[in-house]
Each structure stands twice: as structure tokens, then as C-alpha cells.
Amino acid sequence: GENVEQHPSTLSVQEGDSAVIKCTYSDSASNYFPWYKQELGKRPQLIIDIRSNVGEKKDQRIAVTLNKTAKHFSLHITETQPEDSAVYFCAVASLGELSFGAGTTVTVRA
Amino acid sequence: ETGVTQTPRHLVMGMTNKKSLKCEQHLGHNAMYWYKQSAKKPLELMFVYSLEERVENNSVPSRFSPECPNSSHLFLHLHTLQPEDSALYLCASSQVAPGAVSGNTIYFGEGSWLTVV
Numbered sequence: 001g002e003n004v005e006q007h008p009s010t011l012s013v014q015e016g017d018s019a020v021i022k023c024t025y026s027d028s029a030s031n032y033f034p035w036y037k038q039e040l041g042k043r044p045q046l047i048i049d050i051r052s053n054v055g056e057k058k059d060q061r062i063a064v065t066l067n068k069t070a071k072h073f074s075l076h077i078t079e080t081q082p083e084d085s086a087v088y089f090c091a092v093a094s095l096g097e098l099s100f101g102a103g104t105t106v107t108v109r110a
Numbered sequence: 111e112t113g114v115t116q117t118p119r120h121l122v123m124g125m126t127n128k129k130s131l132k133c134e135q136h137l138g139h140n141a142m143y144w145y146k147q148s149a150k151k152p153l154e155l156m157f158v159y160s161l162e163e164r165v166e167n168n169s170v171p172s173r174f175s176p177e178c179p180n181s182s183h184l185f186l187h188l189h190t191l192q193p194e195d196s197a198l199y200l201c202a203s204s205q206v207a208p209g210a211v212s213g214n215t216i217y218f219g220e221g222s223w224l225t226v227v
Binding site for chain 1: 114150151152153155166200214215216217218219220221
């Protein structure tokens with residue numbers, strides 16, 4: 001699979017602040033970039049995704065930006081809330097096969 | 111959401127035991143996957159089945175043996191496991207198999223927590 005690096009590995013933010021997670025990838029042919037959220041003891045669930053022909057996508061408080069030239073994409077969570085605390089995984093699809101980042105543990109402090 | 115269901119949710123087994131994990135998807139998908147999730151590591155793809163045929167095996171030890179009797183069911187047979195095999199095993203499904211189309215969203219089951227003692 002492709003090499004996907006995700007940073008930071010842990011992120012603590014004050015409730016109401018923004019959180020940003022960044023992933024880099026190596027295969028320039030990659031064309032699909034989903035983000036998954038995994039709450040403690042639960043399954044990873046798709047929260048947002050972006051395709052290679054789009055630079056930015058937003059869904060309420062979450063957004064994803066893609067820089068194909070630099071081969072990186074980021075997840076942005078605004079106005080964070082306690083329920084945003086979870087592990088977030090980025091993934092990259094190349095020829096349809098998904099490779100995952102190592103995950104970012106996000107903790108939102110009340 | 112019960113699109114992909116896994117049983118058992120928790121399993122403790124000895125190194126000489128034989129057990130199986132079961133996965134069932136109710137989404138009408140044609141591809142199914144087994145992933146291994148260990149602490150602080152990326153999700154590791156173990157096996158991929160497309161229309162009941164195995165299309166990928168990522169150098170997984172033979173003590174893990176998958177079985178896909180139909181497009182809705184997937185098993186992972188376990189025998190003579192090692193303590194380092196303790197992990198969360200996630201089943202997933204997607205509409206089509208990798209390589210067939212871009213933007214192939216994967217849907218995960220709740221996972222089976224495996225502890226090898």
C-alpha cells in the first residue's frame with residue numbers, strides 16, 4: 001500500500017477552538033481521500049471525503065482541503081465540542097485501494 | 111447503523127485454540143475486507159474479497175485463514191495464534207473492489223476484540 005503520514009498523533013484543544021490534522025501521501029495518482037472518526041470502543045465511521053478534482057469540501061463544522069501538488073490534505077474541525085473527542089484517521093486511495101494514516105487522538109477540553 | 115455486523119465482539123483464546131470471527135454485511139456490497147487494528151499503528155489490511163474471490167492477501171501469516179462463502183458473509187478462522195495477534199479485527203465492505211473505481215467508500219463493522227493468552 002501507499003505510505004501515508006498523519007500528524008499530529010495527539011491533539012488537545014479547548015472547547016470552541018479549531019483542530020487541524022494533516023496527512024501526506026506519496027503516490028501522485030491517488031484520487032480519493034476520506035477521513036474516518038473512531039470513538040472509543042466503536043467502529044471507524046466516514047465523516048467526510050474529497051476527490052482529487054476538488055480542492056476543498058465543507059460539511060457544517062468539518063472541512064477538508066487538498067493540495068495535490070504538495071501531496072497533502074488536512075481535516076479542519078471548527079468550534080470543537082466534547083463529542084468531537086475521538087481518533088481520526090485519514091486514508092488515501094490509489095487504484096481504489098485504501099491506505100490509512102496512524103491516527104490522531106483528539107481530546108476536546110471543556 | 112447495522113450495515114456490517116461482526117461476532118463475537120470479544121474473544122479470548124489460548125494459543126492452541128481454534129476459533130472463528132464472523133462478519134455479515136447487509137448493504138448489498140460486492141467487496142469485503144479484514145483489517146487488523148493495533149494500538150498506535152495504522153489500520154492493516156489483511157484480506158480483500160471481491161465477489162467471493164480473494165483478490166489480496168497482504169503477507170498475512172497462515173494462522174489466519176479467511177473464508178468468503180458468499181458476498182454477504184466473511185469469516186476469519188484463527189488457529190495457533192500468538193499473543194502479538196491480540197488486536198481489534200475489523201471487517202468492512204464496499205460497493206466494489208479496489209481497482210474497479212475511484213472513491214470506493216469502505217464501511218466498517220464494530221470489530222472483534224481478540225485477546226490471545
